Structure formats: C-alpha cells, structure tokens
Amino acid sequence: MAARHGFKAAQLQATFSRAQAQPSIIAAMSKPAEAKPWFAYREIFVNPKRIQGGVQFWRTHASALARAEQVYGVPPQIVVAIIGVETQYGGNMGKYRVFEALSTLAFGYPRRAAFFRKELENYLLLTRAEGIDPLNLRGSYAGAMGLGQFMPS
Secondary structure (H helix, E strand, O other): OHHHHOOOHHHHHHHHHHOOOOHHHHHHHHOOOOOOOHHHHHHHHOOHHHHHHHHHHHHHOHHHHHHHHHHHOOOHHHHHHHHHHHHOOOOOOOOEEHHHHHHHHHHHOHHHHHHHHHHHHHHHHHHHHHOOOOOOOEEOOOOOEOOOOEOOO
16 A cells, blocks of 8 residues: 555554454354345335435425536435435434544455455545544444445455
8 A cells, every 4th residue: 555555554544453353253154145035125115204204305405416417427316215215315324434444454355355355445534534533433334335235445
C-alpha cells in the first residue's frame, strides 16, 4: 500500500495497531449459507412496515434518487428496494467496524484471503479519498457498508 498507493507506512501501522481481529467474523463466514425458497422470505421483505418505509424513504430522498437515475441509469425503485432489503432504509447499517471485518478476513480467512485483501485495499483508498478514519465506518461482518451494503470495490 505504501509503495503502490503512496500511503505512509507509519500511518498504516498506526491504523492496523488500533484494530482488533474479530474471531466471530471468521465463525460467521464459516457457516453454510442459508437457502430458503422465496415464499419463506416474502413476508420478511414484503410487508406493510417495509413498504411504508420505502415510500417514506423515496419521498424524503426523491431529488437524490432522480439525480442518481439520470447519472447512473438506475431507476429509483431499484435503489429503494436494495436499501430496504439491505439496511431497512438505514435502520440497520451493521455493527462491525468495516476495517476490522476486512482485515480479519484478509489475514485470517485463507479460503478467500485474496478477495478480502483487495477489498481492504479498496477500502483504504476510499476512506483516504473521502477523508474518513478507516476505523469509523460500521457495516456487515463481511465488510459490506453503506445504505446498500456494498463492498468497497
């Protein structure tokens, strides 16, 4: 990161020294994926509370959603649906420090270490570009973040 992206080695060491490995993340990643048919999920994601949340979110953020559609070509209903499924319109953004999740997986989960090292690299580039302390953002145990719970890349 220092040679490739111009990070100061001392700054990287300071950031990594403030982070702690999270064994619970390795345990969560090691569980088999849950496989349910759509009808079992439907009542979780299609219910009056979630629909009302989507309507309210859309009303509140209508201008930003319209701009996003113009710039990126993604219709507002798709954006609102993703945000509703992933974070319940911002109500559940995740409890793990994204930096700790990604570094735990990058260095403690050999099966997908290469993938998570690349995500960690992208995360550090993103937080530097945005002027954010890498230890401040919270997300999922897999390092997904933001309203849509996207990976840094």
